[in-house]
Amino acid sequence: MSTPARYRKPAFATTSHEDTLPIPRAPASTSEAKKELKAAVNDQAAKTSKGFSVLDILRVLGGLALLSAGLSYLSTSGTSMTWGYNAKWTRMREWKGLFKGQVTLTDAELLSYDGSDPQKPIYLALNGTIYDVSASPQTxxxxxxxxxFAGRDAARAFLTGCFVEDAVPDLRGVERMFIPVDPEEKADATPETIEAAKHRRAPSKGELKNRTAQEERTAKQKVVQGLESWHALFRGDKGKPYFKAGVVNRPNGWEKYLPERSLCEQAEKSRPVRKYD
Structure with a gap:
């Protein structure tokens, strides 16, 4: 009696990867299928979630910053994006001016920006720098x-206070208003002051030279400080809605074409009195 032949798997046959996987069990119902799907999703989310990343935090902070800037812009009529914090980089008008570009005007061209033409901004200049003061047409x-002051560079008048006589950019000699005078040289000097001056020791040539040099240095520093105070105002550093718009185009040595001016009466009277030990 012959033995039945046994089936043998060919030596070259390989086991498929699928053969090792468990056969999925068909869900008993739709409800059960949904539960299994939800469980699988939650399990996968738990495995891959790492909480808030740095990028997520930056996105949240960036969104809050944009929202705050937008609300500030609306509530301040477009003058500030930082709720009144007035650093230069935060001023919306500065960015507007940057994108618009800086203007370059001659003194003659500047005259037409005095507010007479409603289609043009109101400019004034200070020592060659043009500022936009359109935000204050009432002023x-x-x-x-x-x-x-509008439509011109009246740097000298900003220092001397002589708005009619000194509405010019020429600053030559203006430092004299800060150089002290002897008490007896003042218009309101009393007889006692004049008499006391006769008994005062006269300085030597060396002392006089040193005193003159020191007083001139101090006076020039005060001119710079005085102008800088006005520059700060028109740049918007003090909260005013003004900003730099450009520069005045002048040839080199333009001052020599103008007659040198003496101090106006008001500036002369305001000169400090020299003090003696």
Whole structure:
């Protein structure tokens, strides 16, 4: 009696990867299938979730910053994106001016920006720098209390206070208003002051030279400080809605074409009195 032949798997046959996987069990119902799917999703999320990443935090902070900037811009009529914090980089008007570009005007061209033409901004200049003061037409526009500054560079008048006589950019000799005078040289000097001067020891040539040099240095520093205070105002550093718009185009040595000016009466009277030990 012959033995039945046994089936043998060919030596070259390989086991498929699928053969080792468990056969999925068909869900008993739709409800059970949903539960299994939800469980699988939650399990996968738990495995891959790492909480908030640095990028997520930056996105949240960036969104809050944009929201705050937008609300500030609306509530301040476009003058600030940081709720009144007035650093230069935060001023919306500075960014507007940057994108718009800086203007370059001659003194003659600057005259037409005095507010008379409503289609043009109101400019004034200070020692060659042009500032946009359009935000205050009631002050610098026609009829305004400081309209005489609009459309011109009146740097000298900003220092001397002689708005009519000194509405020019020429600063030559203006430092004299800060150089002291002897008490007896003042217009209101008393007879006692004049008499006391006769008994005062006269300085030697060396002392006089040193005193003159020191007083001139101090006076020039005060001119710079005085101008800088006005520059800070028109740059917007003090909270005013003004900003730099450009520069005045002048040839080199332009001052020599103008007659040198003496101090106006008001500036002369305001000179400090020299003190003696």
């Amino acid at each position: 610098y526009g026609p009829g305004g209390s400081y309209h005489f």
